[in-house]
Amino acid sequence: MRCCKIMNQENKEIADILRREVKQLQSDRLIKLESERKLERRLMVGRQRIREVINQLVSEGLLIKYEGKGTYVTPIVKNKYINLICSPSIKLNDPFYNRMLMELTGYSAKNSVNMIPLTLETLENGDMISPVLMIGKFEEENLQKIKKIYPHIISFENYPNHDDFAQIYFDHFKIGMNAAKVLSGYGHKKVIHITGPGTYASALYRKNGFIRGARKNGIENVILESKMNFRGGYDLAERVANLVMFHKYTAIFAANDWMAIGLIQALRTKGIEVPDQVSVLSVDNIPLAGQFAPALTTYSLDANMMIAECFSLMDAVDNRMESNDVEEQKFHKRIILQPVLITRDTLKKREEQPHPGS
Template identity: 35%
Template structure:
């Protein structure tokens, strides 16, 4: 007998409500297949199919000769450690952090914010630690001694035993160069961040790998700090290039939106029509990106995808599933085309 997917999902949704309403600290017996089939007015085959999925997900369990039981509530704790370099006013991390904490709270996780001082006293290695922002090498080594599960949204190439769920920064750099090349830009510049930041290093590497294989392209790398002031000050170099390369179609990829917005401001002050006389692409899609004039073309992180991957991983840890300690998940970013990119 074929079961309608829509009916099955509806039954599963309703059954989950019953389960959550009756979940206790100990096992609670669930109604029989026959009783549930009568309650939902469906066949026992449908109920059996739904219950099979719930068993596989660890929500209910069957004991031979005794029936089906709701799995007891589990304490779901997660530690959170923010990088000391993380600025509270950073719009991207603020948005990401609010979304993450809301989703974790909805899923019943208890968040415990800790500092490196508290890490030294940690006695529960099984509670996962979520790292937000870049942590230095010395601290990472201490954390690996104290926690079985480290989860980061930054990439660490020189450390094992860290589960990394992050945006694909290499692909961002490659795609930025590709966007310019497709639009016939022949002088492409990357305003990169400091080498110590993995994201900046990977974006630069992806950018270079793409431009180097394209014939007839002039390119340049200019390093600066990843902030508004640096972008504004680097505008002087960009102005020199612009004035010396009047016949070139110039595209500039900034390591983040703050650099790009600072650059836009400096160029506007000199009368340059950004988006008409040259192109600029940023990265991170901060709220200001769509408010600055002209609106900034930029890469947007798939925050929901990253958060979903984190939650799925935390659930696996709580349910004691086998976890790969050096798991890597790369999530693509989307190019949001606005006014600063010429056709």
């Protein structure tokens, strides 16, 4: 017990030092914290203790961890209001948007920012001086309604034909292209892509990117469409099994993790094991992805990074509002975020993969 108290006291001292340094670094921009290795050397403590202290400061809202990219100092948020509107096309059970909304709520609470939820029918109930955050894809008619009321807009989707508001997004087209390149690098030249309906912008972009990448890398491919959830993947198992067993397809690129998990479960009932007989690559890196057996190889789309960039832009709005220069008050910027490929157990080199029935 005495040892634990000493350890906790040492952690507290290190946390106090790092907390002071972080507060001095804080600004309205994302600033990367030095690496754990450098902190370990400078503070002359072990790596495990550094990680414990960083996790403590993350829980306090002073730091943000981005998987595969490092740890960043949380931006100072001056603007205390943000309007929030979600597209009617977003499904209540959509895992990516649900996770994003949870993270957004937590981030707002830690920074004492009041979120004002809006719908297309209640647009005029918001704080019109503060920016509006659009989540999901809006049709042009509805987008124009929002633009008419709010001069400062931040979108978490890509609108290629609009440069008059801020857009923060992952390039889903490039994710699809990169998936084809990665699978080709693992020796897979016959790949099945399971995707969602074209009404999902992210699924459509990933599919088109994959088709382009497949053509570029000499991959023969089949596109299968279903719902973007566990059941959607599960229901495709019969068709996928047929392609694997009789047409020698060796890999699957899934539009999201839930589809991948549903499909893997169903393939197992048909005697097809991942990755021994077919490899799987997916997108999202949901919490279950690393706990599922086999653990999913997937692209991590960090919702925290989108949110931190959003709050950083909120302060850019404040700075522009204080300027007398009309041009300075224009609020338009594109921030294209890069996903991180998390390599786990479901991806295997082609030469290591026995074909079913061989």
